[in-house]
Amino acid sequence: EAGVAQSPRYKIIEKRQSVAFWCNPISGHATLYWYQQILGQGPKLLIQFQNNGVVDDSQLPKDRFSAERLKGVDSTLKIQPAKLEDSAVYLCASGRLSGPNYGYTFGSGTRLTVV
């Protein structure tokens, strides 16, 4: 099966600009996650979708970050305006089933540099 697709692969923007990332999960995977991974750290969950509904967005900085998953398939994550500390790799993952009893499949990520 095809993996989780993410684009762009890299993005460099100036602070206060906006940026959007796109994720296409594995076909049939109902659950989709966005993670932020700062250099040298483990991934931190930003938001979890189940189909097109939000299950967990408790760690999403909602004043600047937004995400949507229209039609329950692909998803976009937006940052507006970006700050220097948003420099990180943004990983998308999908899972066939929800919950902590199953492994996820990760995309290769989008590396964001805010200058």
Add this chain to the structure above:
Amino acid sequence: SQQGEEDPQALSIQEGENATMNCSYKTSINNLQWYRQNSGRGLVHLILIRSNEREKHSGRLRVTLDTSKKSSSLLITASRAADTASYFCATAAGGQNFVFGPGTRLSVLP
């Protein structure tokens, strides 16, 4: 905090040697996963072990879980240069999502 923490932070071994990484956590968990991340890539799921399991194997990988000590270990036997990567444990408690630790960076030297 539920977050697991891997030990050591970095590990360097020769090809053919075994590599052991540990993960400690603070609260009771339902299960624990190990992931591998090659440089510049996404994470690859290795093994999930449930709280009622003590040991699982997958190829050259062996994972143990000791819930009394709140710790897990990942053993890679007969390591290869291709095993060079960061390894993360992720713990889940209750119905919550997995929380990742900071990772162990493994270097396997040819």
